[in-house]
Amino acid sequence: MYNSNPTLDQKDKTILHDRQGEVMTTDKGAAVPFDKSFYIESYGCQMNFSDSEIVASILGQSGYGPTRNMEVADLILINTCSIREKAEDTVRRRLTEFNKVKKQKPGTLIGVLGCMAERLKDKLLDQEKLVDLVVGPDAYRDLPNLLKSATDGERGLNVLLSREETYADISPMRLDNNGVTAFISIMRGCDNMCSFCVVPFTRGRERSRNAFTIVSEATDLYTQGYREVTLLGQNVDSYKWENPETKEVVSFAKLLVLVAEVHPNLRVRFSTSHPKDITDEVLYAIRDYENICNYIHLPIQSGNSRILKLMNRTYDRDWYMDKVSRIYEIIPDCAVTSDIITGFCSETEEEHVDTLTMIKWAKYSMSYMFFYSERPGTLAARKYPDDIPLEVKKRRLAEVIEVQKEISTEHNQKDIGNTYKVLIEGTSKRSDDDYKGRNTHNKMVIFPVVDSYKQGDYVYVKIDRSNSATLFGTIVAHEESIPTSKS
Ligand code: 5AD
Numbered sequence: 001m002y003n004s005n006p007t008l009d010q011k012d013k014t015i016l017h018d019r020q021g022e023v024m025t026t027d028k029g030a031a032v033p034f035d036k037s038f039y040i041e042s043y044g045c046q047m048n049f050s051d052s053e054i055v056a057s058i059l060g061q062s063g064y065g066p067t068r069n070m071e072v073a074d075l076i077l078i079n080t081c082s083i084r085e086k087a088e089d090t091v092r093r094r095l096t097e098f099n100k101v102k103k104q105k106p107g108t109l110i111g112v113l114g115c116m117a118e119r120l121k122d123k124l125l126d127q128e129k130l131v132d133l134v135v136g137p138d139a140y141r142d143l144p145n146l147l148k149s150a151t152d153g154e155r156g157l158n159v160l161l162s163r164e165e166t167y168a169d170i171s172p173m174r175l176d177n178n179g180v181t182a183f184i185s186i187m188r189g190c191d192n193m194c195s196f197c198v199v200p201f202t203r204g205r206e207r208s209r210n211a212f213t214i215v216s217e218a219t220d221l222y223t224q225g226y227r228e229v230t231l232l233g234q235n236v237d238s239y240k241w242e243n244p245e246t247k248e249v250v251s252f253a254k255l256l257v258l259v260a261e262v263h264p265n266l267r268v269r270f271s272t273s274h275p276k277d278i279t280d281e282v283l284y285a286i287r288d289y290e291n292i293c294n295y296i297h298l299p300i301q302s303g304n305s306r307i308l309k310l311m312n313r314t315y316d317r318d319w320y321m322d323k324v325s326r327i328y329e330i331i332p333d334c335a336v337t338s339d340i341i342t343g344f345c346s347e348t349e350e351e352h353v354d355t356l357t358m359i360k361w362a363k364y365s366m367s368y369m370f371f372y373s374e375r376p377g378t379l380a381a382r383k384y385p386d387d388i389p390l391e392v393k394k395r396r397l398a399e400v401i402e403v404q405k406e407i408s409t410e411h412n413q414k415d416i417g418n419t420y421k422v423l424i425e426g427t428s429k430r431s432d433d434d435y436k437g438r439n440t441h442n443k444m445v446i447f448p449v450v451d452s453y454k455q456g457d458y459v460y461v462k463i464d465r466s467n468s469a470t471l472f473g474t475i476v477a478h479e480e481s482i483p484t485s486k487s
């Protein structure tokens, strides 16, 4: 994954946590001691990181506690991503490493979770013999049974996709967290069928989670000291949940407001938005609620209408531009970010240039940028030849990265002199003398520690310098010059 803002890059991030010996309380109030341990690594999208926390919770109920040390673990899990070939290659390399550990400690179980489990099914288990367990994204409740089967030397495989599963009632065990920011999964699957994308095949049909459980998870998090939640889904704007008793339908805009009303000090973010589904009501909610961040991740994928049609994105360049204009009209102070794919099937140089001009026009503060990677089984793999040579895809990607870097640098330069409300997430990676946190635009801000403020506090930071990825500043006493579109 190429990302103009490395601070947001989830690539290769692993979730590791050490809580062996701790006691966890079940939903029914009974205490379950951890007598076994699991080690988990997560790859890919935020949804996978969120799913790993559901898995951790399910395993906790069966007496498995998390460990950071794979050498002592009874169970080694990898939550996988299939979105690009490179992601799958990384997972295979890790599985080889895990098998070396298993050789030293026979009896250790190795399991593959997530999208690769769904895509490759029994192949990893039977042909490649790399793992003991293969569990798809909708089958995590079955993990305790599958573990029993695998321990008894039977096949531990469940890759059934569901039309209903949302894990609504499962309270995620927060892994490797800062105690300040958390993800809340609000829906699963995707019905969009973008032609390049494997997600509809690996994560199944779209379904929305019960709104009450989302609001209560946000409320619990606030009570525990969390100050920011990110509502997650492959396409959050198509969230739609009907209350079975009242028949009232909760739209995404309504859900945003419900979560924002949990507490004014609980910041709300969301990802990902599909341009075709984001509504004015969502934009008004952002405008009207100070705690809903002025930040929209609105992937364009390509700036050219013919390519967008081949991608089955259901909008064209002009339509997308109208949507971005509408965002800036309703929320003038909004940061918009994007996902971009270069070298999609049959893309010409002129069509590629349309993507470069779009980055400049839309003024993305940041983008996630990739070259096209054909995924077996997708619409594109079946219909269009993957005919752009790798070096051309990579050269176009380098050009896209270059333009985005310029635009991000400009975007961040404009922030110099402004004061932003920043939520302190912890000390910076580079120095314990600096705090890090994000502003409403989801930009990382670094500023010297002031002892009277701690992790989880909001502070006002005046920006005095910036680069393409980060803002730097100092804490000031109050809201001096926050550019605001909110009343
Ligand atoms: N090749 C390259 N990038 C892809 N993405 C999805 N599928 C592919 C693929 N086959 C990118 C899209 C999507 C992001 C999560 O990953 O830009 O928005």
Ligand code: SF4
Pocket: 190, 191, 192, 193, 194, 197, 198, 199, 200, 234, 235, 274
């Ligand atoms: Fe994939 Fe498109 Fe669904 Fe995103 S909206 S997960 S790119 S099919």
